[in-house]
Amino acid sequence: MDIYDVLLRDFPFLLKGLGVAIVLLAALLVIGFVLGMGICLVQLYGPRSRLVQWPLVLYERIFRGVPIIIMLFIFFYGISGVWDISAFGAAVLAMGLRSAAYQSQIFRSAFQSVPAGQMMAARAMGMSKIMAIRHIVFPQAARHAIGPWTNEFSSEIKETSLAYVIGVVELTRQAHYIITSTQGNVLTVFAVVALLYFILNRTGNSLLYALERKLAVPGFEK
Amino acid sequence: MADDLILDVQDVKKAYDGLEVLKGIGFGLRKGETKVLIGPSGSGKSTLLRCINHLTVPDAGRIYLNGDEVLDTNIDAMRARMGFVFQDFNLFSHLTVLDNVRICQIKVNGTEKAAATQRAHRELERVGLSDKADAYPAELSGGQQQRVSIARALAMDPDVLLFDEPTSALDPELTGEVVRVMQQLAAEGMTMVVVTHEMSFARQAADEIIFMEDGHIIEQGPPETMFTDSTHERTRAFLNVIAEHG
Numbered sequence: 001m002d003i004y005d006v007l008l009r010d011f012p013f014l015l016k017g018l019g020v021a022i023v024l025l026a027a028l029l030v031i032g033f034v035l036g037m038g039i040c041l042v043q044l045y046g047p048r049s050r051l052v053q054w055p056l057v058l059y060e061r062i063f064r065g066v067p068i069i070i071m072l073f074i075f076f077y078g079i080s081g082v083w084d085i086s087a088f089g090a091a092v093l094a095m096g097l098r099s100a101a102y103q104s105q106i107f108r109s110a111f112q113s114v115p116a117g118q119m120m121a122a123r124a125m126g127m128s129k130i131m132a133i134r135h136i137v138f139p140q141a142a143r144h145a146i147g148p149w150t151n152e153f154s155s156e157i158k159e160t161s162l163a164y165v166i167g168v169v170e171l172t173r174q175a176h177y178i179i180t181s182t183q184g185n186v187l188t189v190f191a192v193v194a195l196l197y198f199i200l201n202r203t204g205n206s207l208l209y210a211l212e213r214k215l216a217v218p219g220f221e222k
Numbered sequence: 223m224a225d226d227l228i229l230d231v232q233d234v235k236k237a238y239d240g241l242e243v244l245k246g247i248g249f250g251l252r253k254g255e256t257k258v259l260i261g262p263s264g265s266g267k268s269t270l271l272r273c274i275n276h277l278t279v280p281d282a283g284r285i286y287l288n289g290d291e292v293l294d295t296n297i298d299a300m301r302a303r304m305g306f307v308f309q310d311f312n313l314f315s316h317l318t319v320l321d322n323v324r325i326c327q328i329k330v331n332g333t334e335k336a337a338a339t340q341r342a343h344r345e346l347e348r349v350g351l352s353d354k355a356d357a358y359p360a361e362l363s364g365g366q367q368q369r370v371s372i373a374r375a376l377a378m379d380p381d382v383l384l385f386d387e388p389t390s391a392l393d394p395e396l397t398g399e400v401v402r403v404m405q406q407l408a409a410e411g412m413t414m415v416v417v418t419h420e421m422s423f424a425r426q427a428a429d430e431i432i433f434m435e436d437g438h439i440i441e442q443g444p445p446e447t448m449f450t451d452s453t454h455e456r457t458r459a460f461l462n463v464i465a466e467h468g
Contacts (some may be wrong), residue, residue: 121312124277125326125378126302135329140316213355217316219360 003185007192010178017174020088021160024170027092028156032099038102044111045133056104063101069162071098076166091163093184095156102152110145111137146212150205157201171196227286228253228413229382234273234283243269244280245437251382254411258445259422261434262460267417270434271386274415275304275312288381302330305375305383308392311367313359313374319346320355323374324364331378338377346371351405365396369403383407385416421464425449433457 007014016090039056063071076090085093112135122132161172175193179186229251236244243266244466251257259267274276274285276297285292292300313322323342327333334339346352349369359367368388375383385404389397401423408414408427418424424431425445432442433454441454 034296037272046225059375079235115312117308117310117312118314121306121308121314122326123298124275124301125324125374126300128298128299131329136314136316143316217360218358219362 003182005189006178006182006185007189010174013174013177014171014192016197017169017171018200020168020170021157022200024088024091024095024160024163024168025157026098028099028160029098029153031092032103035097035100036103037107038128039100039134040107040111056164060101060104061100064105068095068098068159069165071144072162072166085207087163087167090166091160091168091192095159099152099156103149106148106152107141107144109146110141110148113144116138142210143215143217146208146215150208150212153204153208154201157197157204161197167171226252228255228288229274229415230284230286231270231274232286233282234270234280234285235279236269236273236280240311243437244273246283247434247437248283249432249438249439249442251413251415255407255429256412256414256416256427257430257432258425258428259415259417259432259434260419260421260460260464261440265434266437267434268386271384271415271417274384275301275306276457277306298330300435302326302378305372305378306382307368307375307383307385307388311359311364311371313367313371315359317358318355319351319357319359319362319370322359322370323377326374327377341377342373342384345376346370348406349373350399363396364392365399368392368400372400372403372407376412381427382413382415385414385418387417387419389418389420409430421449421461433460435460 039060042052043056059177071094072091074092076085076087079085079090079093117155118136118140119132122136125131127135160170163170164172164176175189178187182189227250231250232248234244234247235242236334247266247270249257259270261267265365268310269278273280273283274292276292276294287300287303290296290300310327313319314325320339321347324335324338327338327341328335343355346355349372351369351373354362354366354370362370370376372383372388387402388404392400397420401420404414404416404423405427413458414425416428428445430442431445431448433440433448433452433456435456441448441457443450443452448457449461453462
């Protein structure tokens with residue numbers, strides 16, 4: 001049986017691995033989005049008190065400053081000592097929390113790129129701060145955020161492969177199984193895997209760019 | 223306070239880092255009156271205007287709108303009753319002209335969408351921009367953007383309109399269309415406070431001109447008096463400079 005037959009036979013396993021990678025990606029991006037948006041809003045519009053702001057800065061610095069592979073080990077081996085967490089759960093948590101740190105900064109710069117006059121005009125018309133953020137600042141910031149967010153999306157797709165190290169059976173680990181069972185053929189198998197990651201990446205990016213074009217405001221120079 | 227005042231500004235003071243910008247300013251405005259604030263730059267005109275709706279919170283003094291005091295606690299409701307027109311327009315750049323004029327009616331005043339749309343179209347017609355309802359701000363000239371921002375303020379049915387140098391960011395050939403709209407509003411009995419360097423507007427549309435310098439009101443009076451026989455040397459000097467350059 002040559003490697004192509006094996007690949008054909010085992011392709012469903014690769015697809016399954018891809019599926020796990022996609023679920024991991026979706027979960028970590030959602031956690032990162034919700035938490036990152038929360039952090040960004042508190043940093044920009046929340047109380048200025050150090051008690052509130054410093055922990056956020058500390059959080060952001062730590063999660064942006066430590067390699068993800070170390071975070072994966074810490075979350076998996078650290079947490080599983082006190083609480084029964086699956087490798088997948090640890091990966092979602094570690095990567096989601098880290099993505100939150102990055103996404104909070106993407107959103108923060110997007111919000112800050114909205115001219116101050118927009119908030120001022122909304123407030124001058126009688127909108128509360130929350131209404132002004134929701135109806136005026138957020139829709140503009142969201143448009144500015146799509147570009148940088150596409151970057152984060154691409155990075156995270158690729159980094160899902162690191163969940164391999166704590167035993168999550170995602171695409172890279174499935175590939176490794178195939179390689180182990182056929183004893184060799186590293187290049188061929190990883191070439192197929194690379195192609196799968198690449199397709200996923202391009203598809204996601206295309207969708208995000210399409211969204212960016214769809215939301216573009218006429219006459220607005222970027 | 224006098225009962226017939228729409229806007230009553232009493233002894234407003236404001237300092238930035240110890241620098242007193244407003245040193246106790248008071249004036250009143252009756253329904254349908256237009257008052258124009260003039261004075262050299264740095265005299266505190268814009269700060270005073272911003273203090274009226276607390277875009278800048280005054281350090282001291284009281285402001286009443288139709289008898290209700292403007293306070294931090296009721297500020298959103300009070301602002302909804304005061305239109306504010308900015309020097310650089312500040313139209314909501316992600317919304318069409320129609321939505322710009324409609325959104326605060328709906329979100330702030332709770333007007334139904336159909337009624338808000340109707341009102342928006344009426345105000346756009348008033349400023350001569352009916353055909354631009356579906357355009358986005360960035361597709362308009364500065365003069366058109368400023369007229370939309372006037373329509374946006376008018377659609378809220380405000381008790382008073384505050385203009386902060388509405389033509390200062392415009393090319394000279396575009397100021398005319400904005401000034402004409404403002405003159406028309408003044409003639410229709412809109413209550414307005416206008417900070418401007420447009421002396422032609424002040425002369426024709428103002429019921430009273432207030433000359434400010436160094437955080438004080440130096441002099442106030444009807445335009446004919448102020449322009450022809452002002453009693454104050456500083457006012458005359460300022461108006462002469464403006465006349466030479468404007």
